[in-house]
Amino acid sequence: MSRSSRTLLIVLSVALNIAFVTVWALHRLPFGCGHHAARGLAGGPEFACPFHERLQATPAQRQESESRLEAFRKASMPLCMEVNKHRLELIDLLSAPETDRAAVQAKQQQIADGQNQMQARVIANLLEMKAALTPEQQKTLFDTIRARSDCAGHGPMAMGMGTNRSCR
Numbered sequence: 001m002s003r004s005s006r007t008l009l010i011v012l013s014v015a016l017n018i019a020f021v022t023v024w025a026l027h028r029l030p031f032g033c034g035h036h037a038a039r040g041l042a043g044g045p046e047f048a049c050p051f052h053e054r055l056q057a058t059p060a061q062r063q064e065s066e067s068r069l070e071a072f073r074k075a076s077m078p079l080c081m082e083v084n085k086h087r088l089e090l091i092d093l094l095s096a097p098e099t100d101r102a103a104v105q106a107k108q109q110q111i112a113d114g115q116n117q118m119q120a121r122v123i124a125n126l127l128e129m130k131a132a133l134t135p136e137q138q139k140t141l142f143d144t145i146r147a148r149s150d151c152a153g154h155g156p157m158a159m160g161m162g163t164n165r166s167c168r
Contacts, residue, residue: 051144055137064132072125076118083114 052062090107093100130138 054144055133055140057137061132061137065129068125068128072121076121079114079118079121083111083118086110086114 049062052065055061057065086107090104090111093104093107129141133141
């Protein structure tokens, strides 16, 4: 495999990892206690979600966030599967004995389009979450996302954070 193909794969991998880590963080970090809340709503023993506790969320906020997250997960699944399918197709194109650069670029565009759609959905979901929170809870939410948003495993995002770390 040529050096440019390897570089392309690394860049593509980093971009996909950032997109999916963001989605994962939204699923797991801020309101990722669905299995606990569902038990409490079903009449079983309720387990405390550490993030809901950190936010000091009301029971109504907890229920709303869990139902919103579940709807987001269901709505996002087909798009995630489509992007993953295109990613595997890109790998197949790159691994072919003769690389068709036009096909590779077209596949990259399909992946980028899917990632842009997912990013728009994540942002819309965050704005909906934000609207249901008090200003103090919003600060806690976004501080947590900032603290846990890594750039492809290279530490916290550096923009405005007073560190010298950057994505390489």
